Amino acid sequence: MTQAKTQVKKWFTLFILILGGGTIFKLSSLKDAFYIPMQEHFHLSHTQIGLALSIYALVQTIGIIFSIYIAQRFSKKILLPIGLIGTGVVGIYLSTFPSYYGILLSWGIMALFAEVIFWPVLIKTVKLLGNSDEQGRMFGFLEAGRGVIDTIIAFSALGIFIWLGSGVVGFRAAILFFSATVIIVGIITYFFVEHDSIVPDEDEKELSKNKIALKGALQAIKLPELWVVAFTIFSVYSVYAGLTYFIPFLKEIYGMPVALVGAYGIINQYGLKMVGGPIGGFLVDKKFRSASKYLRFTFLLAVIAMVIFIMLPHETMNVYLGMTATLGFGAIIFSQRAVFFAPLDEIHIPEKISGAAVSVACLVGYFPSIFAFTMYGSVLDHNPGMSGYRIVFMIMIAFSIIGFFISHYLVHIIKKKKDIAV
Numbered sequence: 001m002t003q004a005k006t007q008v009k010k011w012f013t014l015f016i017l018i019l020g021g022g023t024i025f026k027l028s029s030l031k032d033a034f035y036i037p038m039q040e041h042f043h044l045s046h047t048q049i050g051l052a053l054s055i056y057a058l059v060q061t062i063g064i065i066f067s068i069y070i071a072q073r074f075s076k077k078i079l080l081p082i083g084l085i086g087t088g089v090v091g092i093y094l095s096t097f098p099s100y101y102g103i104l105l106s107w108g109i110m111a112l113f114a115e116v117i118f119w120p121v122l123i124k125t126v127k128l129l130g131n132s133d134e135q136g137r138m139f140g141f142l143e144a145g146r147g148v149i150d151t152i153i154a155f156s157a158l159g160i161f162i163w164l165g166s167g168v169v170g171f172r173a174a175i176l177f178f179s180a181t182v183i184i185v186g187i188i189t190y191f192f193v194e195h196d197s198i199v200p201d202e203d204e205k206e207l208s209k210n211k212i213a214l215k216g217a218l219q220a221i222k223l224p225e226l227w228v229v230a231f232t233i234f235s236v237y238s239v240y241a242g243l244t245y246f247i248p249f250l251k252e253i254y255g256m257p258v259a260l261v262g263a264y265g266i267i268n269q270y271g272l273k274m275v276g277g278p279i280g281g282f283l284v285d286k287k288f289r290s291a292s293k294y295l296r297f298t299f300l301l302a303v304i305a306m307v308i309f310i311m312l313p314h315e316t317m318n319v320y321l322g323m324t325a326t327l328g329f330g331a332i333i334f335s336q337r338a339v340f341f342a343p344l345d346e347i348h349i350p351e352k353i354s355g356a357a358v359s360v361a362c363l364v365g366y367f368p369s370i371f372a373f374t375m376y377g378s379v380l381d382h383n384p385g386m387s388g389y390r391i392v393f394m395i396m397i398a399f400s401i402i403g404f405f406i407s408h409y410l411v412h413i414i415k416k417k418k419d420i421a422v
Contacts, residue, residue, distance in 0.1 A: 010129050012192070013125075013129060013192070013193060014126065014129055014138065014141060014142065014145075015145070016188065016189055016192050016193060017080075017122055017125060017126060017142065017189075017193075018141070018142060018145030018146055018149060019149060019185045019188070019189075020080060020083075020084055020118070020122065020185050020186070020189055021119075021122055021142060021145075021146045021149075022145065022146040022147075022148070022149025022150050022153065023084070023149060023153055023178075023181050023182045023185050024083065024084055024087050024113075024114045024118055024182055024185075025114060025150075026150070026153055026154065026157070026178045026181070026182070027087060027088075027090065027091040027094065027110060027175070027178050027179065027182070028056055028087075028107060028110045028111070028114060029269075030175070030178075031049060031053075032154065032265065032266075032269055032270075033154050033157065033158050033174075033265075033266070034157075034161070034171060034174065037161070037171040041097060041168050041171050041172075042097060042100075042103060043100075044100070044103070048100060050373075050374075050377075051104065052103055052104055052107040053107070053373070054370070054374070055104055055107050055108050055111075056107045056108065056110065056111040056115075057111070057366075057369040057370045058108075058111075058370060059107075059108045059111035059112055059115070059116075060111045060115035060116065060366065060369065061363065061366070061367060061369075061370055063111065063112055063115060063116030064115065064116060064120065064359055064362050064363040064366070065359075065363060066116065067116045067117070067120045067359040067362070070116070070117065070120075070359075076121050076124070076125050076193055077190065077193050077194060079117050079118065079121045080118060080121055080122065080125070080186075080189045080190075080193055081186045081187065081189050081190040081193075082113070082117055082118075082186075083113045083114060083117040083118025083119075083121070083186075084113075084118065084182050084183070084185055084186030084189060085182075085183050085186035085187070086109075086112075086113035086117070087110055087113045087114050087118075087182050088178075088179045088180070088181075088182040088183035088186065089179075089183070090106050090109050090110050090113070090179075091175055091176070091178055091179030091182065092176065092179045093106060094106050094175050094179075095172050095175040095176050095179065097168075097172070115362075115366075119362065120355065120358045120359045120362050121355065123341050123358045123361075123362070124354050124355045124358045125193070126138050126139060126142050126341075127341065127344060127345065127354055127358070128354060137281045137282070137284075137285050138281070139277075139281060139338055139339050139341055139342050140277045140278050140279075140280050140281015140282065140284070140338045140339060141277065141278065141281060142277070142338070143276065143277035143280075143281075143334070143337060143338035144274050144275075144276075144277030144278045144281075144338070145277070146277075147270050147271060147272070147274035147275075147277060148274055150269075150270035151266060151270045151271060151274070153178070153181060154266060154270060155266070156177065157174040157177050157178055158174070160173050160174050160177050161173065161174045219350075219353050219356070220349075220353045220356035220357045220359075220360055221356075221360055223347070223349070223357070225347040225410070225413050225414075225417075226344075226347065226349065226357055226360055226361065227360070227364065228406060228409060228410045228413060229343045229344055229347060229361055229410060230360055230361045230363070230364035230365050231364060231365075231406050232292075232295060232340060232343065232365075232403060232406050232407050232410055233340045233341070233361055233364065233365025233366075234364055234365050234367060234368060235299070235399050235400070235402050235403030235406060235407075236295070236333065236336045236337060236340050236365075236403060237337075237365055237366055237367075237368045237369070237372070238368040238372050238396075238399040239302065239333055239396045239399045239400055239403070240333050240334075240336075240337060241368055241369070241372035241373055241376065242372070242376055242392055242393070242395070242396040243268060243269075243326075243329075243330050243333060244268075244269075244373065244376070245376055245377075245380065245389070245392055246268060246326040246330070247264060247265055247268060248380070249326070249389050250264065250319065250322055250323060250326065252385070253314050253315065253322075253385075253386055253389065254314065254317070254319040254322045255319065256319050256322075256323075264323060267327065268326075268327065268330060272327065272330045272331055272334040275331050275334065276330075276331045276332070276333070276334025276335035276336075276337065276338055277334065277335070277338040278338075279331070279335050280294065280298075280334075280335030280336065280337075280338040280339045281338055281339060283335070284339050284342060290346060290411070290414070291339045291340075291342035291343045291345075291346060292343045292346055292407055292410045292411045292414055293411055294339060295336055295339070295340060295343070295403070295407040295410075296404060296407040296408050296410075296411055298332055298335060298336050299336075299400050299401075299403040299404035299407055300400075300404050301332055302329070302332050302333065302336075302396075302397075302400040303397055303400045303401055303404065305328070305329050305332060306329060306393055306396055306397050306400065307397065309325055309326075309329060309393065310390060310393050310394070312325065314386065315386070340365070341358070341361065343410060343414075344357055344358065344361065346414050347413070347414060347417070348417070375395070376392050376395070379391050379392055379395070380392065
């Protein structure tokens with residue numbers, strides 16, 4: 001195969017992966033665009049919606065332990081479509097408006113398909129697509145592309161909901177639209193993504209695939225530098241969780257008009273991927289030439305930006321200035337999210353255990369999804385008004401400081417390994 005054809009194939013495969021990554025989480029993130037319809041037509045309280053999300057995060061965390069093995073044992077050509085199609089089937093069940101326990105079960109099963117079976121394999125596949133000089137761009141385009149797909153799919157479902165009267169029929173149609181989309185992408189993925197092509201070492205050829213997978217998992221968890229990368233991701237995600245609370249902050253403190261809340265929410269959760277992704281990827285590859293150095297810099301930048309943000313006279317500022325300031329900070333964090341898996345290449349994870357390594361990084365890195373939202377929400381419930389938001393922002397600063405020191409240590413580890421290699 002010529003170099004030109006190889007490049008075309010690589011970027012087309014990335015496009016297919018972006019489609020999957022941008023559609024699979026729409027059902028589990030139904031609250032982003034349809035929080036009120038969920039309350040009305042699923043008959044859920046705020047607490048019940050929160051419990052469904054907690055079960056999702058719990059299954060995700062426990063399941064990722066098993067995904068360390070699954071990602072090593074089975075081919076991406078099988079796992080990626082199963083994750084996508086399985087999620088779509090759960091969505092069809094949700095469209096029947098099941099009981100509350102059925103809803104809890106649905107969110108748990110969606111976590112299994114999306115977070116355990118699909119996501120670690122997606123990251124592994126993207127990592128293997130590019131060489132060492134392309135990791136930042138690959139992950140940057142993945143995050144940006146997901147932002148584009150997220151936005152298109154979310155607005156399309158919202159359009160269907162409004163077109164059909166913004167009632168129970170429209171809500172069911174929106175859910176079915178999400179379900180059909182992710183199933184179709186799953187079928188496309190099966191036909192355009194190839195099987196894994198990792199060749200076992202000589203001493204592994206006599207071992208069964210199960211033993212090779214287990215050996216790879218054990219080898220991955222014994223790598224100390226992998227855990228440093230994982231806790232770097234943990235720090236980014238802990239700050240990222242705080243971005244959600246910019247929405248009530250702008251509504252309560254700035255008096256943001258209701259008409260702007262939905263638009264800001266979509267931009268805050270999806271649109272920033274389109275900005276932060278390419279910027280982060282470009283800076284990693286062209287300016288810093290190291291994802292770990294970029295993360296260290298942006299952690300420090302986040303601390304400085306949030307300190308300045310806290311000191312602003314929010315009670316008297318224009319709402320559009322508040323929106324600009326919060327979105328600017330969000331862009332920093334989304335640029336981190338776009339590349340926070342890229343250091344896996346810098347610590348030279350062997351390809352044969354890359355699936356297990358990504359699963360370990362996901363297990364630790366996404367652990368804040370279990371506690372961070374509850375923690376931030378509890379702070380606001382117990383400290384109404386600006387005082388509560390100041391505490392939330394201070395916690396975000398604290399996680400950024402922790403991330404700075406962890407990423408600084410990661411840079412030190414990588415430099416030391418390079419010096420030894422020389």
